[in-house]
Amino acid sequence: MSFLDKIAAAVAPAASDEDRAEARRRVEALSAGEDWLRMIVDQHRQIEALFREAKASANPEQRQAVVRKLATELTGHANAEEAVVYPIVSEDSGKTHAVMAYEEHAMTKVQLSKLERMDPLSKDWSDKLEHIQSAVQQHIYQEEDSWLPDLVENTSPAGRALLSARYREEYERYCGTGGRTFTA
Numbered sequence: 150m151s152f153l154d155k156i157a158a159a160v161a162p163a164a165s166d167e168d169r170a171e172a173r174r175r176v177e178a179l180s181a182g183e184d185w186l187r188m189i190v191d192q193h194r195q196i197e198a199l200f201r202e203a204k205a206s207a208n209p210e211q212r213q214a215v216v217r218k219l220a221t222e223l224t225g226h227a228n229a230e231e232a233v234v235y236p237i238v239s240e241d242s243g244k245t246h247a248v249m250a251y252e253e254h255a256m257t258k259v260q261l262s263k264l265e266r267m268d269p270l271s272k273d274w275s276d277k278l279e280h281i282q283s284a285v286q287q288h289i290y291q292e293e294d295s296w297l298p299d300l301v302e303n304t305s306p307a308g309r310a311l312l313s314a315r316y317r318e319e320y321e322r323y324c325g326t327g328g329r330t331f332t333a
């Protein structure tokens with residue numbers, strides 16, 4: 150069992166597709182009027198789409214190009230969460246949640262770096278991609294199921310407004326606007 154698997158297993162058994170779909174429905178309902186949360190969930194969808202695109206890619210150049218796009222999106226998203234969201238998770242959801250969240254991001258970065266250095270046509274590459282996808286799916290589920298809803302419930306309206314401005318700023322610092330807008 151790899152370190153990522155151990156982390157995921159220590160937290161909870163992996164969520165089922167139904168669990169994840171239900172958490173997504175609930176967090177989408179909660180994100181009305183919460184720009185920070187809408188941006189995060191939108192980026193989660195984008196990350197999920199890039200995993201699907203990477204798996205569907207046939208030739209090595211295309212696989213490497215999609216993995217680079219995925220790594221950029223994941224890094225920009227993770228940087229922004231780490232800079233402005235997880236400190237609030239630590240206060241308003243729980244210290245152990247924040248520690249777990251930072252650790253899962255770190256492990257994902259380590260595994261993504263391995264993937265970027267693998268032969269994109271090898272079975273190891275496909276296995277690694279599959280593995281990272283499962284870990285990221287579980288991480289996204291944890292965020293959407295409880296860590297982020299806790300902030301909607303416990304963080305003040307002023308704190309959440311600041312979070313919206315700061316999250317956008319930090320995400321765009323790395324990813325730019327990229328032609329994607331997050332207007333209401």
Ligand SMILES: [Fe+2]
Pocket residue numbers: 227230250254288292
């Ligand atoms: Fe995250």
Ligand SMILES: [Fe+2]
Pocket residue numbers: 189193226230289292
């Ligand atoms: Fe996230």
